[in-house]
Amino acid sequence: MTAPVRLPLPPSLYADTAVAAVPTPPLDADKSVSVAIVGGGYTGLSTALHLAEQGVEALVLEAQEPGWGASGNNGGHTNPGLKHDPDRIEADFGADLGRRMIEFSYGTTNFTHDLIRRYQIPCEARQNGTLRAAYNEASAAAIESTAKQCIRRAMPVTLLNREQLREITGTDRYLCAMLDARGGDLHPLSYARGLARAAISAGASVHGETPALALRREGTHWRIETPRAVVRAEKVLLATNGFTDDLWPSLRRTIVPVFSSIAATAPLSDEVARSIMPTRSVLYESGHITVYYRIDQQNRLLMGGRGPMRWISSPSDVTYLMRYAERLWPQLRGVAWTHGWNSRLAITKDHYPHVHEPAEDILISLGCNGRGVALSTAMGAQLARRLIGGRSAEIDMPITGIKPIPLHAFWPVGVTSAVIAGRVRDRLGI
Numbered sequence: 001m002t003a004p005v006r007l008p009l010p011p012s013l014y015a016d017t018a019v020a021a022v023p024t025p026p027l028d029a030d031k032s033v034s035v036a037i038v039g040g041g042y043t044g045l046s047t048a049l050h051l052a053e054q055g056v057e058a059l060v061l062e063a064q065e066p067g068w069g070a071s072g073n074n075g076g077h078t079n080p081g082l083k084h085d086p087d088r089i090e091a092d093f094g095a096d097l098g099r100r101m102i103e104f105s106y107g108t109t110n111f112t113h114d115l116i117r118r119y120q121i122p123c124e125a126r127q128n129g130t131l132r133a134a135y136n137e138a139s140a141a142a143i144e145s146t147a148k149q150c151i152r153r154a155m156p157v158t159l160l161n162r163e164q165l166r167e168i169t170g171t172d173r174y175l176c177a178m179l180d181a182r183g184g185d186l187h188p189l190s191y192a193r194g195l196a197r198a199a200i201s202a203g204a205s206v207h208g209e210t211p212a213l214a215l216r217r218e219g220t221h222w223r224i225e226t227p228r229a230v231v232r233a234e235k236v237l238l239a240t241n242g243f244t245d246d247l248w249p250s251l252r253r254t255i256v257p258v259f260s261s262i263a264a265t266a267p268l269s270d271e272v273a274r275s276i277m278p279t280r281s282v283l284y285e286s287g288h289i290t291v292y293y294r295i296d297q298q299n300r301l302l303m304g305g306r307g308p309m310r311w312i313s314s315p316s317d318v319t320y321l322m323r324y325a326e327r328l329w330p331q332l333r334g335v336a337w338t339h340g341w342n343s344r345l346a347i348t349k350d351h352y353p354h355v356h357e358p359a360e361d362i363l364i365s366l367g368c369n370g371r372g373v374a375l376s377t378a379m380g381a382q383l384a385r386r387l388i389g390g391r392s393a394e395i396d397m398p399i400t401g402i403k404p405i406p407l408h409a410f411w412p413v414g415v416t417s418a419v420i421a422g423r424v425r426d427r428l429g430i
Helices: 013-017 042-053 086-093 095-106 108-119 137-152 162-169 188-202 270-274 315-328 372-392 408-428
Strands: 031-038 058-061 130-134 157-161 176-180 205-207 214-218 221-225 230-238 255-265 282-285 291-295 301-306 337-348 354-356 362-366
Touching: 013 188, 013 337, 031 042, 031 221, 042 058, 042 188, 042 372, 058 188, 058 230, 086 095, 086 137, 095 108, 095 372, 108 188, 108 372, 130 137, 130 162, 137 157, 137 176, 157 162, 162 176, 188 205, 188 372, 230 372, 255 315, 291 315, 301 315, 315 337, 362 372
Parallel strands: 031 058, 031 230, 058 205, 130 282, 230 362
Antiparallel strands: 130 176, 157 176, 214 221, 221 230, 255 301, 255 337, 282 291, 291 301, 354 362
């Protein structure tokens, strides 16, 4: 076995400002456990925590360190819901499961912020609401429809008009927006490290610099080979999301790993910060290509969106985000942009999260489609329930078969083309 290649954290604002990491030493001795979890992002860490809370021995194997991937490098939004509207979800999955999916997914932000409070995780968490905003007529109609569906289900949702939005965003860009009071934000890397600390304190084991190299059945257990040791587990959860490889056959080809980029300013003056999102809600735009942003607790503006389909390390790699910010708020001209970074998300073909059980005592969860912070945290409790109770333990998401995406090898070209086409369609308002 060869030693793993340790990669530094992406050069992000979060890496420079996060709370200290809890020690997660590499696994250096063979171990037998009840549940082994591959992937130390929010899904894996939350599942380990919820298993440990119920007295189940859980072990997390992370190739780098907890939060190294998108869990520690995302936009920091805790947004409720799924990609599709409630009516579409019920149409796709039926009245019973569809209703449970809606209740679960729109409750994920409350679940996440309650967990943060329960474990006193220091991650700058706030619950000031999520705005989904439209800047053209087509998107405005879609948002109005979504809001009506949510209001019909007694959700804490408000439809805001252009004048109201001008007051709470500091720009006249938007025609309307849906405000969901349950949304919020946090410091992603501090949160990942806090989840790791909580899981360990509850009794789980978390090992960084320990990639899973091979997985196979060995009698009544699963055998996972790592660079320095072998893990034998009664059950296994694969939670690798945008960094899914060939550990399980064909799984990598069920998702498209897409880079999402963020640029951050230096701390703004109180006067300028108050003129941008004064209520400190987070916002994401409804369009073919999503742009999202927030003001953090140090008055920095964090602008996110699709960028190069490669790793970046500077705000100069995403100048379009800076130009767009200045278009929204001309008072930002001349402000320093200090950081630019990205990471890989997992997008599924149907834009639903995917849960699979391809063999006895194997569970897989991936594909958050850009809503991973709250969704993957709450999925941890669902997955723990399934791992403990087996196939008789019902969860509030569908369990589906593994279906590779056709022509998957061409995804980099396809994504780049889709981004260009989406930007053109957004400019044309179609």
